[in-house]
Amino acid sequence: MNLFADIRTLVTESLSALQIEGVLPEGLDFTNVTVEPPRDTAHGDMATNAAMVLAKPAKMKPRDIADALAAKLAQDPRITSADVAGPGFLNLRLAASVWQSVIAAVLEQDQAYGRSSLGQGKRVNVEYVSANPTGPLHVGHTRGAVFGDALASLLAFSGYDVTREYYINDGGGQVDVLARSAYLRYLEAHGRDVEFPEGTYPADYLKPVGEALKAKYGDQFVDQSEALWIDEFRLFSINAMMGMIREDLALLGIEMDVFYSEKSLYGTGKIEAALSTLEAKGLIYQGVLEPPKGKMPDDWEAREQTLFKSTDHGDDVDRAVKKSDGSWTYFAPDIAYHYDKVERGFDELIDIFGADHGGYVKRMKAAVSALSDGKVPLDVKLCQLVKLFKDGSEFKMSKRAGTFVTLRDVVEAVGPDVTRFMLLTRKNDQGFDFDLDKALDQSKDNPVFYVQYANARICSTMRKAVEEAMLSDEAAFSKADLGLIQHDAQLAVAKKLAEWPRQVEIAARTNEPHRIAFFLYDLASELHGLYHLGKSEKGLRFLNDSSQSATHANLALAKTVSIVISAGLGILGVKPAQEMR
C-alpha cells in the first residue's frame, strides 16, 4: 500500500473524467502531476500541483482547473475536503478512516510494508569497496562499504534483483609491491634486519604474512632472485589480504555475492574481446594525446599509442588503453570488466567510487555507453572524503608514516550499528566529518540512539503491557478497533507511516539511502512526541487502565512504528534495539 500513489491515481482518474466531461481538453500529459505532503501540515494532508502544471497546456486558468478538480475529488469518500490555495495548489484532507487503514495495512504487511515493484525485477549490479588487496580497509573505504551495502539493500527492498560485487585489483603493479613487501617480512621472519625502501609497504600487517610464508616455504627463497618467488608470494599475499578484507567487511555485516578478479581478465581474451567490440564501432585508434595541462610531468613526451574515443560518449579527452610498449593500461581491464557485467545481463550498473576517483567517472560511463549501445545505464556514486576527528581535532592519516585508521579501529571503537548509521546520515556527495567522540556519546548529537530508543521504548511498553496483563499476545493487534485512533497526535504518527513507501521509492529512484535514515529520525520523533503527550493527556497513554480496547488500539499503533523502524534499520544494516543499555 502506498497511499500517496493511491491518491495520485485518484487525481489522474478525476482529471480523465473531467476530460470526458469536456471540462478539460484532450491530450494532456499528467506525468508532472504530483501528490505530495505539503511543507506545512496546516495546509492539509496532501497537496497536488495538477492545476498549475496543466494550466498552460490546457490553456485555462489554474484556479478554474483546481475548482473543477476539487469538486470531483470531494466526491470520493476518502477526501474530506479539497481547498484551492495560493497560486493553484489543491490541498486535500483525508478522513481518519484512511489513516486508520494505513495502520491496518502496516500490521498486515509487517516487514513487507514499503516494499515496491519499482525495480520490476531488473538485475542491478552494485560494485563497491573494490579496495586494492594490499592492506586492511581504512576509514575511507568504510563509507563506500556502508553506502554501497545500504544502497544494495534499498534496491532489493524496492524490487530489484541485486548483485553485490567487489572488484579485486590483483592485476597491476601494486600487487608486485605487495609481494616484495611480504618478501621483506619473510626475510625478517628469518631473523634478517630489513629496511623498507620507498615504494614498499612498511606497515605491520604484513608481519604475519611473512611468518606464514616462512612456515610454508622455509628458507628456500632467502637470498633468491625475485623471479623465483614473486609469483607465489604475490598470490599468497593477495589471498591473505583478501581474507583480511573479508573479515573487515564482516565486522560491518557486509557480505559480497561476487568477488571478481582483475587478473582473470588477462590472458583469457576478455580484454581483447571488449576492445574489439569497441573497435568494431570505430572507437579505437592510434594517436597522440595532448600533454596534460597544469602540472607538467618532468618526463612527459608525446608518444603514439592505442586510444579509446571516449569523447564520442561524453568524455573530455580520449583515453589510452595501451601503453606505448604495447601493454594494457589500467583502463583496459576496467573496460573489459564492465563489458563482462553487461554480458552477464545486468540491466543497470552502479559503481561506488571514492572522491579521489572522480576524474574516472566520465570515461567509465563512456565505456559502458559504448559497449552496451547506451542500453545499460551506469550510475557512479562518489563518496566524498571522510575526515576523522578525535579529541576535538582532525586525525591526519599518512601512509608514509603508517598512521592510518582502519575500518576495524572505527568499528571496534563505536560498534557496527553506530558506524553504519552515522555514515548514512549524510548524502554521499557531501564531505563527512566523523567525530569519534560524538559517535560514542550516547545522549547527544547521536541520531542512531534516538531512533534505537524509540524502538526500545515501544518494546518496553509491550513488555509492560504483558506484565500488567493488559495484553495477552501481539495477535490481539489484528483484532484491535483501530477506529479508536482519532486524536491528531496519533493520526500524525499514522500520516508519517503513510509516507514510508513514498520515501523508500524516492530513495531508491535517486540511489540515496540517506533518505531512509532521515525518515527514521522523523518517525522516531513522532513516536517520542506522542509518548510524552500521554503524560498530560491520559487518554493518549499507550497503556490505558480504563479501556482495554483503547490499549489494544494504541499498542497496535506503536507496533506499526516498530515495524517500520525495524524495516528501515534493516535496509541500513543496523540492528533494531529491543532495549537500551
Add this chain to the structure above:
RNA sequence: GGACCCAUAGCUCAGCUGGAUAGAGUGUCGCCCUCCGAAGGCGAAGGUCGAAGGUUCGAAUCCUUCUGGGUCCGCCA
C-alpha cells in the same frame, strides 16, 4: 589551464529532481518527571539559501558567469 563535488541558522546537516511563510539536530535561553524508560518532550531566539544575472505562473533546486573550499587531471592503480 581543465574536470567533478560542495557552499543553506553560531556549529553539523536535510530539503521529496521547480512549489506555498526554507526545516531538523546541536549550541544559547525558558519550561516539563509521584508518571508506559527524562538516553525524552514543549517553547523562544537564530536565514538577503556564497555573489550577480537568466529561464517562468513560481528557483535553495535548472542555465551562465564569478568568489571561496575539497578531490583530481601521465602510459601509476
